[in-house]
Amino acid sequence: MPNPPAKEDTWAFGPIGSPFPDNPVRATGQQNMCKLLDEYFFLT
Numbered sequence: 001m002p003n004p005p006a007k008e009d010t011w012a013f014g015p016i017g018s019p020f021p022d023n024p025v026r027a028t029g030q031q032n033m034c035k036l037l038d039e040y041f042f043l044t
Helices: 007-013 033-043
Strands: none
Touching: none
């Protein structure tokens, strides 16, 4: 029996340029990965 897709990941398959959800899940004590990626691409 195949696993159903995760409900919380449905935003990941939206069209390019669509906004992120209002209340994204955050890991306690972890940095914002989007910010880290922005800095990585800015510096390279």
